[in-house]
Structures are given as structure tokens and as C-alpha cells.
């Protein structure tokens with residue numbers, strides 16, 4: 507089977523991870539500009555001050571993407587380039603940059619797929635409580651509307667938020683992302699609700715503008731499976747999916763939160779502070795989602811725990827995705843299983859669970875259009891006689907594209923696949939050591955770009971529409 511002609515083959519990035527130019531041309535500081543400077547927060551103190559200098563080299567990068575035959579480039583806008591203080595005065599040079607980047611994509615027929623929020627929050631808003639403060643929601647809606655007006659004539663695909671669970675959980679439960687708060691479940695749930703409310707409002711504003719494009723958001727998709735079929739672990743999987751899957755997908759696609767979770771949060775005093783107006787808006791916005799973006803890296807294998815277990819010590823390497831921790835409510839823990847395959851960072855490699863998970867989406871949410879907005883392998887790529895031989899990445903993407911095909915055959919409505927990432931970039935906590943790109947960036951040699959083996963392979967996949975996978 508070939509992928510249909512309207513299936514988009516793309517690759518992704520995010521502003522903080524590629525742009526650099528952290529204070530160039532009037533950009534304001536962000537939460538990440540500050541957080542990465544705190545000693546011990548990131549691998550070897552790496553930060554995005556320069557990143558891979560995409561801000562200044564976007565022409566070269568887009569040209570390489572075009573050479574690869576990329577049909578779409580997913581990138582994010584840095585809010586603080588547009589509104590240096592998060593709200594108020596607009597920085598025209600920031601708008602110019604994204605206009606140039608969009609136009610450069612279009613010059614080659616590359617569809618720009620734009621994320622409005624990929625975690626870099628203007629510092630002034632961070633200081634006022636970030637997503638705990640409902641004023642941030644108002645500021646976000648203003649920012650989103652400005653982006654629709656400035657870019658919406660040419661950008662026809664908008665993602666409102668990237669991976670709410672990650673910035674909320676790492677920010678308020680694990681303390682590994684800004685603002686670095688640990689074990690505050692009340693705040694964690696509040697942040698998720700405020701973000702979903704902001705998403706709903708942005709959707710309603712977008713539709714008023716009649717731009718005839720698509721809008722949705724991207725969630726991490728890590729379906730949970732019990733480590734065996736026992737009653738206890740089947741329950742653990744159900745519970746994990748209620749909290750990690752339904753809590754995130756139901757308000758967006760069904761317009762209301764899952765009762766199972768709401769009831770427990772109310773009993774524990776952890777329910778967000780939400781108003782009936784906010785809940786009504788979330789309900790009103792649900793049918794306006796044109797698609798759902800899924801970022802799939804791995805499933806979760808879960809085991810019920812009988813009594814509270816100690817949290818494993820978080821290291822930079824394991825705090826973003828390696829199994830081993832109890833859930834916040836000590837009902838289950840994620841487990842590293844001997845019979846599974848893992849990356850060097852202990853992320854499970856499972857295209858099989860991807861297919862099962864995609865079926866789960868269909869069963870729960872029907873025919874909503876899906877884009878796989880991220881999927882890829884973080885690795886330390888081998889360099890052999892000067893060539894970047896990222897064969898494990900080729901195998902990884904190959905197997906996951908086959909999984910996508912399989913899911914399409916089973917009736918799941920998937921219209922695009924974006925590899926993470928287009929080009930090597932800054933891994934939030936793991937620096938430049940953990941690579942994901944088709945394009946290698948030589949940090950020892952003036953950030954020179956080189957094509958990896960996967961670059962040539964993906965080019966062939968696109969040209970043949972996946973016929974030989």
C-alpha cells in the first residue's frame with residue numbers, strides 16, 4: 507500500500523530547541539531562558555541561547571528540508587519574539603521572522619504546520635504564576651489571535667498547545683521543567699484545566715475569522731497497558747488511561763472531563779478551580795477541533811502497587827520518560843520490562859503498541875482526523891568515516907510508519923506523519939547528546955549541517971509514498 511497523496515510526510519521542531527538568538531531583534535526572555543541557567547537543571551548546563559541557530563540559518567535549513575522532499579514542516583512560534591513581555595507591545599521583527607520562515611517554506615511547496623505554544627513562556631508571565639494565573643489565558647488568546655491575523659493567510663494548520671501533560675507534570679509534579687515545583691497535584695490539575703480553557707477560547711476565536719484552515723492541539727500519546735492480564739494490573743491500566751489519556755483527550759474531543767477522575771479529584775480536594783462558564787466553553791469548542799495531533803514515542807507498562815512506594819531519584823536522563831516511578835496517587839507504577847526493547851534513554855520501542863493505541867483512539871473518539879505530530883528516536887548517532895550512520899533511526903521510523911499504515915488499514919483516520927525532528931536540536935534536559943534529526947549539526951565545527959543516512963532514506967520514502975516500507 508502506498509500512502510495517499512494527501513497524506514503529509516513531515517518533520518518537526520520547536521522554537522526553543524532550534525532557534526537560538528535568544529535576545530536577538532527584540533525577543534523577550536522566557537521561562538526556559540531562565541530555567542536552563544540554574545545550575546544542575548540540564549545536561550552539562552546546555553541551553554538554547556544559540557541552539558542550532560535556526561533563527562539565522564532558516565534558509566539553509568528549509569532548503570535542506572526541500573531537498574529531502576519534505577511536504578510539511580512543523581515548527582513553533584516563540585511567543586516572546588512576538589510579545590516580548592507576553593502581552594502589550596508587539597515586536598515587529600518577531601513577526602517578520604515568522605513571515606520569512608513561512609514564505610521560505612511556501613517557496614518550496616512545504617506546508618507550514620504551526621504550533622503556537624511549545625513550552626517557552628514569556629518570563630514576565632512565568633513570574634506572575636504562568637498557567638496557574640488565568641491572566642495568562644487572556645494573554646495567550648490575544649497572542650493566538652495576533653498569529654492567526656498575521657500568518658493565517660498562509661498558515662492553514664495551527665496547533666494551539668504541545669503536550670500539556672509534559673509541561674504540567676514536569677513543571678508541578680517532577681520539578682524537572684519550569685517552574686520546578688515538585689509533588690503539587692493541585693497545581694498540576696489546575697494548569698491542565700487552564701490550558702484546555704485557553705485552547706477552547708483560541709478555537710472559538712479562530713473560527714470567527716473564517717480563515718478556512720485547520721486547528722487542533724497535540725497531546726503526548728502513551729497508552730497504558732498492564733504488565734500482565736491479572737485483575738490488579740488490568741485495573742492499573744484502566745486507572746492510568748483515565749488519568750493520562752482520558753483526562754487530556756476527553757475535554758478536547760468530548761467537551762467534558764472524565765467522571766472517574768473528576769469524582770476522585772473532588773474527594774481529594776484536587777479538582778481545579780473551574781467555573782461553569784469555562785466548562786461551557788470547553789464543551790462549545792469540542793466540535794470545532796479539526797484534528798488531533800499525537801506525539802507518540804512509547805507506551806506505558808503499568809503495575810498496581812499495594813502501598814506507597816518511594817519515588818525513584820530523578821536524574822536528567824530518566825526524568826523525561828523512562829519508566830520506574832509511581833503515579834502521583836500511588837495507585838500504580840510504570841515498569842521497565844525485560845522482554846521489551848528500549849532506547850539508550852530507556853524509552854520503550856514499540857510500534858505494536860502504537861497500532862493498538864491508535865485503535866484505542868478510534869474506539870473512543872471515532873473518526874477525528876489525526877496527525878502524528880511527533881515520533882522519532884533519540885540516540886547518540888554513530889559517525890563512521892565522517893558519515894552519520896543513523897541506521898537505528900531508519901529502523902525506528904520505518905517500523906512506526908508501517909504501524910501507521912496498519913492503523914490506516916484498520917480504519918483509523920490518519921492524515922500525516924511528522925518525524926521528530928527535522929534537524930538535530932536541543933533536547934530539553936539532555937542537551938545535544940540526544941539526537942533526533944535527519945540533518946546533523948556539527949557543534950565542533952561552526953554548526954555545520956550534514957545529511958545523515960536517514961535523510962537519504964526518508965527522501966526515498968517520500969518520493970515513493972512509502973511503497974517499499
Ligand code: BGP
Nearest residue numbers: 520668669672826884933934940
Ligand atoms: C516531546 C517534545 C519535544 C521533544 C521530544 C523528545 O515530548 O514535544 O519537544 O523534546 O519530546 O524529548 P527529549 O528531548 O526529552 O528526548
